[in-house]
Amino acid sequence: xxxxxxxxxxxxxxxxxxxxxxxxxxxxxxxxxxxxxxxxxxxxxxxxxxxxxxxxxxxxxxxxxxxxxxxxxxxxxxxxxxxxxxxxxxxxxxxxxxxxxxxxxxxxxxxxxxxxxxxxxxxxxxxxxxxxxxxxxxxxxxxxxxxxxxxxx
Numbered sequence: 001x002x003x004x005x006x007x008x009x010x011x012x013x014x015x016x017x018x019x020x021x022x023x024x025x026x027x028x029x030x031x032x033x034x035x036x037x038x039x040x041x042x043x044x045x046x047x048x049x050x051x052x053x054x055x056x057x058x059x060x061x062x063x064x065x066x067x068x069x070x071x072x073x074x075x076x077x078x079x080x081x082x083x084x085x086x087x088x089x090x091x092x093x094x095x096x097x098x099x100x101x102x103x104x105x106x107x108x109x110x111x112x113x114x115x116x117x118x119x120x121x122x123x124x125x126x127x128x129x130x131x132x133x134x135x136x137x138x139x140x141x142x143x144x145x146x147x148x149x150x151x152x153x
Contacts, residue, residue: 006057007033013057013081014039016089021053024134038075042137049140053077057084061126063104066118070100077137080125092125093133 010033018028018040026042033039038052054075056064061082066073078099080092094102102124106117 009059009084010055010057013079013084013089014055016081016084017053017055017079017091020091020134021137024137026137036074044140051076051140053079056080058082059084061122063122064120064125066099066103066120068115068117070103070118073099080120082126091132091134092127092130093136094125094130098130 014030014033018030021028021040021042026044029041031037031039031041039055040053041050042053043050052075054073054077056078058064058081064080073096076096078094078096080094081089082092083089099120103118103120104124108114108116111117
């Protein structure tokens with residue numbers, strides 16, 4: 001088994017994030033790997049608060065690729081996990097707005113294909129306000145939000 005594969009790293013990060021959220025009172029469901037959209041769906045015990053999480057797993061402090069169009073980013077919350085397959089993973093908790101605000105855009109003129117690519121530099125996510133900021137989810141649980149119903153399309 002190739003424990004160096006990016007898929008295993010992503011799996012380790014998603015499961016670690018799910019474990020951390022579960023420890024803090026959230027009911028967490030993992031989605032199918034490589035599906036578009038959220039990697040985790042979370043709900044409180046009363047099922048009055050629902051949110052999606054995009055999980056990004058890295059073996060070290062590297063840039064996080066975001067694709068070519070910010071409109072394709074969906075999840076309300078992002079958890080970037082570095083050292084994902086070690087005994088001491090480190091997570092950075094960000095909102096979608098923070099990801100969009102802090103991302104870097106390449107110059108399309110310098111690209112072989114002429115397309116822009118977008119990513120988060122380590123210096124953008126590795127900040128004290130995001131590092132192990134699991135407390136950010138505690139405030140969600142105290143908000144009185146009407147029950148959300150999601151119907152199939």
